[in-house]
Amino acid sequence: MEDLQKVHSQIVAWLNEIVPMIKRSLSEDLAIETKLNHKDLVTDIDKKVQDFFIQKITEAYPTHLIVGEESPELKISDDREHVWIIDPIDGTANFVKQQDHFCILVAYYEGDVGKLGYIFDVMNDDLYYAIENKGAFLNDQKLLPPEEIPLREGLISADVREWYGKECFGRLAEESFDIRYFGCGGIDSIHVINGKFAAFVTSKAGPWDLAAQLVFAKELGLKVSHFDGSELHYLDCGDWVLSNKGAYSELLNILKGWNC
Structure with missing residues (x-):
């Protein structure tokens, strides 16, 4: 150690x-x-x-x-x-x-x-x-843990190129306050960490895209998982979400339709 x-x-x-x-x-x-x-x-x-x-x-x-x-x-x-x-x-x-x-x-x-x-x-x-x-x-x-933000009041970061045309993207845009995307997972994650965004979601990631954020999530009480709610390991690839507690459950309900 x-x-x-x-x-x-x-x-x-x-x-x-x-x-x-x-x-x-x-x-x-x-x-x-x-x-x-x-x-x-x-x-x-x-x-x-x-x-x-x-x-x-x-x-x-x-x-x-x-x-x-x-x-x-x-x-x-x-x-x-x-x-x-x-x-x-x-x-x-x-x-x-x-x-x-x-x-x-x-x-x-x-x-x-x-x-x-x-x-x-x-x-x-x-x-x-x-x-x-x-x-x-x-x-x-x-930093203090961010205040809980319900989905309807929160900005959500999502890669529009990957989500365009999917039914669940329409739901995400409709049920959240609005969609934002910086095109950099680290910068988008910062906005969840400091409470400016309710969540960051991405369908394509490697360990280098999420390992640091997992440490932040633990220290700040943020929620992290795959889209289906399964546990996220720091060496995982693929889809994952970093979310404020207040938006997480509603968000997961939408994300489960990703493959539809």
Whole structure:
């Protein structure tokens, strides 16, 4: 078991070291590649940021396992005593097209228990982090659990491209206050964490998209699960929801119609 305060301090130092490089890159020519399709982008900065974290973690903790979005060759093993999950640039399309609404996601787990979670909103210099049994924080200011928001009064974040044409999307738009979507799961999650959104739902995710948020959910009393209500594991892929308690039950009733 690692000293969490020590690990936390290291992560904050690493983030403060790499963020200026990311901001400088916005005035430079980016090397952009596609992955699954022309809208699924990865840049040389994604790769540089992930390589930076891999180097730092490996130097400090050579026996720890690392799972990163841009390194599919990094496979998880059955020995999960210490696991790091990294999304170097969450919201790469926003990074390329808007130079805004993107973040860094980092999570640290011991024995499949979430210990530390980080969402760094790069352009706003806002660091959200959660520490097991210590709470969640924004720039070292402790966050209170968000007030419960019923679905009819809450903004819901959902990827319209994936939901368009589905009957359950019509229900979601009708029964919630309205739909919003930043195009970056970390930024959308921040808005649930601070109580501005009632929920964030997505049908496509990897461990790097949700591992940090699971730590926040535990510390703030938020609800997380798959669309069918089944338990969400930090190494899962596919659909998942992060929700305010007040909207969760009604939301799940709608989400169960996702495959219809």
